Amino acid sequence: MENGAMIFLGTPHRGSDSAVSLHRLLSATVGSKSFIQELMRNSGTLTAINEDFRHHARHLNLWSFHETQPTSIGPGKSMLLVERSSAILGYETEGSSHIDADHHGICKYASPEDPGYCSIKKLIAYILSNIPKELSAHSPVKEERQTGHGEVGVIRRTTRAFLLSIAAQMAIYLPAFYERLIEIDQDHMNIHSMSTRILWQKVFVDTLFELPMDQPWYFVLDALDEAEKPNEVVAYLGKIQSRAQIRILMSSRLGMDLDREFQKLRLSYDVFRQETINSEDTKNDMRAYINRQLETLPFNLEDRQEVISMVLTKSQGIFLWVTLAVEEILATVHSKTGVQEALESMPSEMSDFFQQILDTELQAALKPEFGHLLSLEYTINQVCPHLLKLEETTLLVQPIHATVRDFLLQEPPSEFAVDSGDAHQKLAKITLSIWDENTFTEPISFKTSFSRKHEALTQVQPLLQYSAQSWYEHLQDATVDKNLVICLKHFLRTRVLSWIESVGLLGSLRSLTQAGQVLDRFSLQCPLTIVDRDLFSGWAVDLVRIVPKFGRNITRHPFSIHKLIPPFCPYRTCIGSQFGSNGDIVIVGSAMKKWDDCLAHITVGRDGESCKALVCSDAYLVIALSDSKGAFVVYLAETCEEVRRLNHGERIGAMDMDSTGEQVVTGGLKFIRIWNIKTGTMTAQFENDQGARCLALSFQSDNKKIISIASDNTLSIWDLEKMDRVHVSLAYKGWPIEIWDTNKREISSTIPARNPLLARFNPTSNDVYGVDEDGTLSRFVPETGFQLEIDAQSHVLRCNPNGTLLATGNGEGCLQIFTSDTLDLLYKLDKYDDSITDLAFSPDGNRLYDIRSSDCNVWIPQVLLVNAQKDEASSEESESSRPPISSILESSNSLQSIGSLVSNSTGGVRLDFRLDFRVDGAIRQLLMDDKGQVLLVSSERAASMFALSDGSIIGARRVHSKRESPCWLTHPKDPGTLILFTSEFIKLYSWDDFRELTRPGGIPLVHDSINHGKQWKFENENIRTQAYITHDGLHIVSAMQAVGERTASTQCGFWLVSHFNEKSESIEEVSNINDIYIHSMVGVFRNRAVFLDRELWVCTRAADETGDVTRHFYVPSDWLNTSEERPSIITALGEFIYDKHGELIIVKKGMRCKQDFGDLSLTSF
Template sequence: MALSSSLPIPWAYMMALLDTKYKRVSDCIASGAVIFLGTPHRGSESATSVHRILSATIGSKAFVQELMRNSSTLTAINEDFRHYAADLSIWSFHETQPTTFAPGKSAIVVERSSAILEYENEISSHIDADHHTICKFESREDPGYTTLKNLLAHVIQSTTERSGELNPLPEAVQKRETYSASVAPGQLTSKQLSQILGYEDSSEEDLLFQRDSRAVYDSCSWICEKEAYQQWREPDNLPKVQYLWLKGQPGTGKSVLMSSVVDQLQDDNQLCVYYFFRENSAAKRTTRSFLLSTLAQMVACLPEFYNHLAEMDKDHAKIQSMSTRLLWQKLFLGTLFMIKQPQPWFWVIDGLDEAERPSEIISLIGRIQNNTKSQIKIIIASRAGMELERDFQKLNLGAALQQEVLQPADTKADMIAYASQQLELLPFDEDEREEIISLVVEKSQGIFLWLKLALEEILATAHTKDGIYEALEAMPMEMTDLYEQIVDGMSKSLRPASKPLAKAILQYTVCSIRPLKSTELQTVLEPQFGRLINLNYTINQTCPHLVKMEETTSIVNPIHSTLREFLLQGTHSEFAVDEADGHQSLFKIFVGTSMKKWDDCLAHINVGKEGEVCKSLESRRIQHGERVGAIKIDTAGDRLVTGGSKFILVWDIKTGEVVVRLLNRSEARCQALAFHPHNKKLVSVSADNISVWDLKRRDRRKMRISKPGGESQRRHRGAPWGVSIDSECQRVALAYKGWPLEVWDIDTGKLLTTFPTRNPLNACFNPSGHEVYSVNEDGTITRFWLNEGQPHGSDTNTRTQTLTCNANGTLIAGADGDGCIRIFSSDSFELLYSMDKYDEPVTAMAFNPAGDRLYDIRASDCNIWVPEVLLINVRDNESSSEESETIRLPITTSLESARAIHEITVITTDKAGDFVCCGKSNGRISIYDTKTGKELQEIYKHERVHVSAVVWSSDAQGQLIASGDTSGRIMIVSLRQLTPKSWACQVRVDFRLDRWVDGGVRQLIFNDDGTRLLVSAQNTSSLWKIPDGSMLGERRILGKKGDPAWVTHPHNRHQLVMIGPDVAGLYGWEDFEELTTPQQGIQLIQDQVHLGNPWQLQDDYLRARVHVTQDKRHFVTTVSAPSRRSSSAKVSFWPVSGFGEGHTHVQELYNLNDVHIHSLAGVYQNRAVFLDGDLWVCTMAAQSDNERTEEGLGLHFYVSTDWLNTSEEEPSIVTPVGDFVYAKRGKLVVVQRGMKCKQDLKSNSPSLF
């Protein structure tokens, strides 16, 4: 479809969706596909393009005017169509040949950038035709006809789901679908292959970019005439040329040439793999990335190798954890190269000089010829360099290696064709134009980059022939001098306000570890410079000659790799880039700016309610069947033992199965477990019993701890507070309250010694076997020699409650009741490290076997710490003792105490969503900025009690804030904004409810004009007049006990709606008059079972919340049981029209009973926003047909378990602009525009269906 015939299609489809009369038409399109042929979706780039379109088509000038870039018509259609096209199959084809529209004049009418929509669900390709013949074919044998015929057959067959194999996709499309044709049933998919390799291959994107960068349609065909290339392509040549090395200067088009070689090989149906090294992508420069990409492409053509990879993965031979050497030896030399192929393999490698280790790659590929059963031919392109020359010479390849140096004469024809295309509309006669083209090509000396910049300069500034010559003479011949000229021009032409933006674009583009997508770069820039309307436009206005955005992938890149070298080499320009500053700036932006201090916590694991462990990667899950008192892993890491009051179970970690089941006959809680060093025996301690189990014979030797003094004294002591077994399972230390620390011999069951301690809490052995450490109730740590029984050093300055020792006995770690961790040297008690962060006490702690990690458990959280002192200690132990003395340095780290951090308990937002107001556990009320997540100002405070409710008036001024606390105190303040980030605050009303309210204030709500305040507490609600603070009335909750939810009626702003768990009521804002049947209200008729999963109102006390959709048609309610935090909340949709005077009941419109709802955050664009059981932020639209569809569900992003509070308060909201705001440990987490990020349901597996 060309121009006028295809542009109305998106508009027509949108109209069909909105008009039920055309529903059948829109349904057919949605189930099929939309195919665009040469459609100028984005209009023209310049007046030149408009002129081409006008000359190539028959149409009015008014129509052509609408085809200009950024025309109102095209902009409106594209913006609207994006939202309607998400579920469509879209195919876009662009032309590759120029259209002749006058004698001697031709051009590409619709460039690729305009023919592609750049939607995620769009597949784009090309048809080898001009703008006229892209949809008018000469015959049935025309390649374009064949392509479209096969595509239409594929679409039709997919739509009707007929049995049998689909017709093959067009060859041009197959290049975009690399793996799809290779995957047979039962074998690995490309997604599974990526998971096994731990690598997602993006080589096809690189090829597409280089293919689109070709100057003209048939450029690079000259390579076929080179004798060296012909010898390399010949499969049976003698002597055999296995390697071809193409060398050229920077900017000569080597990468584009290699993409042409790939296309030639693929067109000839050769087995071809390719890789493009890129200096601006750290990940793509590595040898490992090259090998994994090559492996993925070869495996796609070798179905028999899929099963081998799958078996390796099942056997836990993780490819992603293999070293690069092992990867080469095991998968390439040992497997792939042993598969004989009748056809030769062709490897195409570009930019070898930009690899991280070029010599390593040359060393690997240089040995292929002697280690493979198939013929492998390799072509390499790079800059010339002595180091590469030496590396190739070391291989002694002889005639197997051919070298070809690219000369300016090789690319001259392509450069002339490109220059002719760009300058064909210059207002000169043919001879003058050819003279200019000849001059500019000659001056380029074969450097395509120089030619491109020169042509841009000519088109932008030259109006006369003499002006063109002057512009060319002024352009430096060396690229470095040319860059200097460009940045000098930027310094003179850019306004002072635009220069920081231009430098930031250059800095982030040059310093990023990989190329940034336009959305990523925009995210990086906006915190500093504000919202950018169009990043591509910004780049073109600030630094167009230095940075470019790829049309197909929207990736932003330097115009050439030499630019990076230039900007980082220390030029004196104001646009020079300091690499260290650039990396630091990127680091600060990507990690977030809200945290000023960093701790040594490597990872944080949150354990869900009722003891279930929630992890993104779960290896095994075991169920002991009773409360577990002790747990231990054997030294080999193969078996796990868990002990309770009745059973002791030994598990195989790999299978998750019980291998030994032992009966704990003492019927006392198991307090400690330990494997014998050879893992043949197991030691358990329960109360006053020590048991030694022989795991092979399953028998038990039991010893009763018998302290002199008789049975009565033993009963008086009770169970020990702390139990510790040494690493050799020879001794056990028992800490009894009010008794000395005791050490018993496990083999004989005799008391070895006691140590004078005061109320010992715990103890631990030093793995050396000579020392034991005791922790007293007052926090004192004491060290004892086992053979002496006397203390040898202690530390009384700590309040330690939990103690552990590392595997080599050099460090001990202690934690107190406030959550502070301290690490000491084991011999001198010298403090090496101190961490004071969390206010939750540490209940358990352990070092990992290597000694470079420290694990702790606090409430339901597990933290993994990696302080530098542990790494230094590990290095010391790997060094000699003499070296250890020289590098051991005491390290002390003190972090901000969490005792100064107060939880955010409630959140509300202003009407615009720019700020949020938060109440805290210490009674303070503060305003935060949603753009930064930072606290801007503490505006006022209650007493030191929990703030339980807060509301910000929703009128245009937003001048009132009301807050309530758990003591029943309510404060109303007026705000006056002084600056964009500061307010003046005045208390207008301050009162306390007449009696103590259990649980305090639950909800506050203003009426529209701010003259009334509704206060909801447990079981009662009251209406108060502002500003005198008088109570107008009080109501008790109808129906089931709990917290009701209140909201202003969307259809009548003078009415209040109360919604409880099972009944609703209607009241007047003016005097709190009940407008429904007294004591009866409106009964809520709820669907108790939906899609097979029940939700019952079974708890004695329930809490309700309510939100209104933006279209004012639905209430979205949630009902939850505060006493059962692990249970799912019930989310329901109700028609607002059902809540009116005279109504006695209302039917639930829709619910989410079949979804585990963690919490409801609010409503955004008429969709309920909730956190599901798998911690995904999801949205769901109201549906009246009682039928769940994927179209109604939106899956947005995953919430880290670290965000979740372990306390009851879990405040979260969605702002009017779609920001997701969550409070955690006194800080605010803001996911900006989080609701606008939508995941593909088919690529994720949340538990929603």
């Protein structure tokens, strides 16, 4: 039994005569069913099923049972429903028997003692008994023998594919591991999109190797030499430290020095053994194989042994040669003399053997060419069975063995050899040209109903998936000619957006980065015109840049690449200049000509607190503040949205994150505390009874121990399982850098340094990097004592996860990136003056975080995105800096960001003079009356009214509570009345003299706490309130959000304007949008509320409770402003205005793009 067994109980494989009777009965009563006709003998459906099943049944053990007793079909009537001739298939692999029962009793048994039940039970036991004990259901090894070189050698040649394969196999047999993989995929990042290093750390080190397992596990790696990076595979496997026993068997052809690779890991003989397999070692195996295969030949035992000896002697230990020789003997030989002639005619060298095959097959090639092939598998088996084969599972045509591929690509080539460059050129042209088909004249998403299944994409174009992920790989190795350049130009100018959409549907954003790298090399290495070189190098940059800026949207909404993304790209980029004007959206005010290296800017300190330290994972970014409470803030790494603020309880001295990205340790003067940042709970605590301030913290690689260094020159090891610690004395201030062995608790080596400030390990080697007080950056190799120093003027540093780059910063705000081996400068940014306190790389190495003062910046310089190590002084910096917009009205407080925008009914305002006055607190809102004669200035604690004719003050009121920033607006039905809108009540005032018109305490607001099942309440929180009037003047839209709770949804409600009068006892909310997460409120357009949702889409919804939410366009992530203020407005003309870090950007015609909330199709296409 190879793949399994199937048991059929009374199955009418060939139909049943009783179906005719049933058809007549139903036709005369309730009416016949169509499926009844398909059960009649020799029906077309059954014939097709049987024919198809016949091809799949050859690997199955089949057992068919038929009934022996008639089945009652009515009073006094009975018949045999499924006869034996129909219940049995008659295949060679089929066993058959009967059960003494009718059609019901053959599968429904009265008791465990029923003869039918006993028969089936015994059969199942028999089937299971034929499974070898070592391959039982509890073993992780599955016997699936594959001949030749097949799928394993092709699909799993990369280290990443190999790791994914191992993870998938282990998940089948370990339910706990499978469940953990689901959590990782949902909570962190898609496993299939992880880089090799992150995949190893997250899935294997942090998950699989930490699971308790009762039995050893065996990993078998065959043909390691055929991996793309064998040394990388060895490096990962050599680092395994698992709670369960894991034993690894690897095989490789001669030529790869495995011993050299393992020597780097310093493994003992007990851990690693290397054996050489000689031809003598496999002779008995080959002898047994030949003997088994030649058993059918009419030879006696003596002759057969002589033949076996002849084959073994000529084989030279090559098993493939033995296999082919046996096939030749079985096909052509009928005597011992014939065996000798056949063996003499077969070359002993594999290259000569393959050449002989080609010479023979040349005769077939000279025949008339084939027309349409009815069966590719049949043709291959007939014409070239010794060279090619068709994989049953993948339907891919492949060489039968790696030596065939080597022969066809060898030097000097034969007349049949494949020229690698020409082959890649042809495939590159094919994979690029399919995008010219009419299939891609509109978004692919519309043709697949947004299905991401590969089957759906294959129906659009059979080569879509292969072309989307392979055209750039073929281009990379192709021989370049004029036609290839023309083909590539045409693709980049016309169809590249369809390709990017397909990449989004496949969820393979890595393809964009890889294609960008290939285009970059192509533009540098190939002879091109200046225009072509600019086109290819431009797209090389664009493809890499759009991943961090728009990757989330491309994956979730692939169609958006056609008309929603290009307008937001810099107008001098290829994607911006070629496709930026394709859609309705027009961007005005953006001065960004090229890509900016800053992805996001986060304001962390609310009251000016400076940032102390930061750590990050693929899911979270954690920043510690220097305040006395020890506050630290948790952000989502992808969107930079604040999740929560936690307090250590004292000033934080150091912080670190474990390898899972879920635990953070903070240390101060008195306590070391461990936190689960997903839940915000403290999971463990150590009391520091020495009274020494914590200076540094670090999780050990297994996350079970924490190492801390204190101000009293001690090193402590905190055991999270035993909840205790060990002290180790350290050196004194001013001593050289010391490397400690934490297991032996002793110094392993020292590094000469004058006045060291900081030291970091390279994560992939033993190299140590340090900075001195004078700004010197040094690299030290402990094994050899090699030391390299440069004057980098740096005081903080961090090494990227791959160990290839170093990032440094200093007190003047200069950010630099160096190569880790030669310390060559690759990138420099010194446009900001604020001192850099700390640095951190994202786990994939594509982002660099720095903290300066109370802010955090997220950088994505080109050198990180492609991880290049080119010999260049620096990459191009961002656009030149300009002074930030301070405020709409200059005040003595000198605001540093736009806090309020004001627009009159025409969509613009002209200010002919400057008001010079002082207000109490920061300005929150500016409002003019309809006549343009009076200006209301609302600050944090009060509101003042000024006459614009001469700047005189009309009146001032202290109307604000300590926990709320309310909103002012003009009454739409009475322009002389001013409305003060809060979360709990409203008040009416006169525009003429600022006189209050309502009773003391105002008019209470009654929120709809039942609608959509959400409760309306803000408990002990500061609230910011906004209010807007719809253009028809019938409704007021309110928006309220808890200040500081940036992840809390804004509460949005609709109110009837007619209820806003002095006589109202209370005002009830007519509807709300609290069933949707609202990131922030923008305003109103016509009669719809405008807001940003969780994904930063600009959305609208009407006051009607049943109205649908419509998405229009989304704000790019690099516009993100995480300060308390989110200044954005929508004008009467539907123009969206946003403050991007002090730069006003206007999005015109964006409201014309409409997308239903639950639908992923744009009506503007």
